[in-house]
């Protein structure tokens with residue numbers, strides 16, 4: 001077991017502009033390990049894959065980042081409504097210390113960050129395999145008449161090319177200043193990359 005697994009991690013929530021080059025490198029290093037299929041994106045100090053976040057929730061043991069989430073406020077289109085949301089992404093725990101409750105603690109700090117950002121909703125999109133993780137922390141599936149909503153976003157690409165992706169399930173929301181019942185009707189158009 002690594003040292004990171006035996007010392008208590010210290011959480012902080014940091015504005016993007018306050019991160020140093022060392023911080024970006026430490027975050028990118030952990031994200032490359034947690035998302036091995038995407039490690040060609042998290043190179044050197046590039047600590048984001050799609051949209052760069054505006055705030056990070058970071059847990060460290062000494063200088064080592066062991067958990068991370070990124071948040072960014074933005075307007076998205078839902079039907080005919082322009083809706084302010086906070087995108088949440090790059091949610092990860094270092095493989096050394098996964099399944100020890102750190103992910104759940106990370107999401108509690110994300111909740112606090114969402115409250116501080118005063119947004120109606122936090123939003124993320126995820127595969128079926130990890131939906132249980134988010135649901136157990138209070139994230140709710142975005143549905144209309146019992147069916148998952150459809151959303152379009154621009155896929156991440158390290159070289160800058162953008163490809164429109166349609167995702168017909170896996171959209172989750174965390175209630176912020178609005179209740180889920182207030183989510184507008186219609187197809188979600190992210191109109192850009194997600195965090």
Ligand SMILES: CC(C)(COP(=O)(O)OP(=O)(O)OC[C@H]1O[C@@H](n2cnc3c(N)ncnc32)[C@H](O)[C@@H]1OP(=O)(O)O)[C@@H](O)C(=O)NCCC(=O)NCCS
Nearest residue numbers: 034091092093098099100101102103104126129130132133
């Ligand atoms: C997903 C991830 C962040 C979970 O972190 P973790 O520290 O292992 O999770 P925890 O130990 O805090 O588990 C919290 C709860 O979520 C559940 N959970 C964890 N991973 C899960 C998964 N993949 N699927 C379903 N439930 C999961 C746990 O069983 C636990 O539930 P409980 O409280 O009822 O026991 C971590 O596995 C990870 O970094 N994975 C790789 C990156 C990734 O897939 N990120 C999500 C991208 S959308």
